[in-house]
Amino acid sequence: MNSGEYHQIIDFLKTHDRFILGSHINPDGDAIGSLLALGLSLQMAGKQVKMLLPEGIPASFHFLDGVELISPTLSSGISQAMVVCVDCAEKSRLNAPPELLQDKARFPLVVNVDHHISNDGFGDLNLVRPYASATGEIVYRLLTAGGFPMDKRVATAIYTAIATDTGFFRYSNTSGEALYIAAQLVQEYQVAPAYISERVHEEKSYESIKLLGEVLSTLQLSKDRKVSWMKINQALLGKYPVELEETNGFVTYANSIQGVLVGLLFKEVKPNEVKISWRSKEPVDVSVLAAHFGGGGHARAAGCTISGALEDIIEQVLAFVEEYIQESVKTDRNLAEAGR
Numbered sequence: 001m002n003s004g005e006y007h008q009i010i011d012f013l014k015t016h017d018r019f020i021l022g023s024h025i026n027p028d029g030d031a032i033g034s035l036l037a038l039g040l041s042l043q044m045a046g047k048q049v050k051m052l053l054p055e056g057i058p059a060s061f062h063f064l065d066g067v068e069l070i071s072p073t074l075s076s077g078i079s080q081a082m083v084v085c086v087d088c089a090e091k092s093r094l095n096a097p098p099e100l101l102q103d104k105a106r107f108p109l110v111v112n113v114d115h116h117i118s119n120d121g122f123g124d125l126n127l128v129r130p131y132a133s134a135t136g137e138i139v140y141r142l143l144t145a146g147g148f149p150m151d152k153r154v155a156t157a158i159y160t161a162i163a164t165d166t167g168f169f170r171y172s173n174t175s176g177e178a179l180y181i182a183a184q185l186v187q188e189y190q191v192a193p194a195y196i197s198e199r200v201h202e203e204k205s206y207e208s209i210k211l212l213g214e215v216l217s218t219l220q221l222s223k224d225r226k227v228s229w230m231k232i233n234q235a236l237l238g239k240y241p242v243e244l245e246e247t248n249g250f251v252t253y254a255n256s257i258q259g260v261l262v263g264l265l266f267k268e269v270k271p272n273e274v275k276i277s278w279r280s281k282e283p284v285d286v287s288v289l290a291a292h293f294g295g296g297g298h299a300r301a302a303g304c305t306i307s308g309a310l311e312d313i314i315e316q317v318l319a320f321v322e323e324y325i326q327e328s329v330k331t332d333r334n335l336a337e338a339g340r
């Protein structure tokens with residue numbers, strides 16, 4: 001894959017005047033923040049920009065200035081617009097009408113800006129930087145290196161993208177670069193970290209906390225105490241009027257247990273369709289484990305969706321994970337012995 005260079009994408013953004021920006025399904029802080037930062041900046045540069053997120057915006061991100069400019073639909077009149085996908089690892093994850101990638105007469109070029117190591121380079125131009133903590137970091141580099149307009153709205157969107165993808169600067173992807181950019185945004189654009197953290201974390205609905213209580217009561221631990229999991233079945237989901245995305249953070253409780261290397265949340269999103277959220281601690285790379293089941297993501301956080309009955313899937317996935325951990329422990333011991 002041609003992973004592309006910053007200057008190519010900067011030239012592209014400068015030479016064209018009409019853009020459609022899109023991101024992945026179940027948009028998170030990095031998806032929304034990156035999309036918004038790029039969109040607002042290009043608008044300030046006098047470009048015509050359509051920001052598209054068909055599922056709407058989770059409540060925890062409504063505080064972002066400019067978020068009301070993101071639209072759930074693509075109007076039929078739009079054409080001759082360049083497509084920019086942010087934070088989207090593959091075509092099938094892009095949350096947009098299929099013509100956006102297929103109708104070359106209306107949408108001649110697709111640009112793919114992302115940081116997932118699993119990104120397959122689906123764009124006509126690709127800027128994929130797996131070492132970036134967040135796509136927001138790549139967007140920051142594009143905007144500053146290209147001299148595109150920045151203001152507090154753009155800076156806040158980028159900060160939110162980086163903060164959410166690094167677990168507010170706690171995860172292993174919290175690089176010097178991530179902290180440096182965050183510091184620049186705070187110092188130069190008066191971005192307010194405490195305010196952003198409060199808005200992102202404290203906009204939960206009463207019902208989602210009640211649901212969390214029930215989900216926590218399903219918590220289980222493997223015999224070796226290295227794998228912990230929880231489940232949400234259809235009955236439980238039906239009991240509370242909660243958006244699925246409000247359950248996204250639940251999995252962190254499983255992974256927060258002392259000694260646990262892999263935390264899992266099994267969500268029966270539809271009958272016979274189970275979405276699994278994966279979290280891990282060093283040295284387990286859950287992007288590899290989720291990929292075994294057709295998913296992907298990052299070393300510490302990944303996801304996949306499997307068809308089948310909830311209990312069967314739980315059994316099948318746990319067997320795989322426990323065996324994987326046993327094998328990797330063995331390998332570690334071999335390595336340690338070889339090194340001696």
Ligand SMILES: [Mn+2]
Pocket residue numbers: 030031087115134135165
């Ligand atoms: Mn991301």
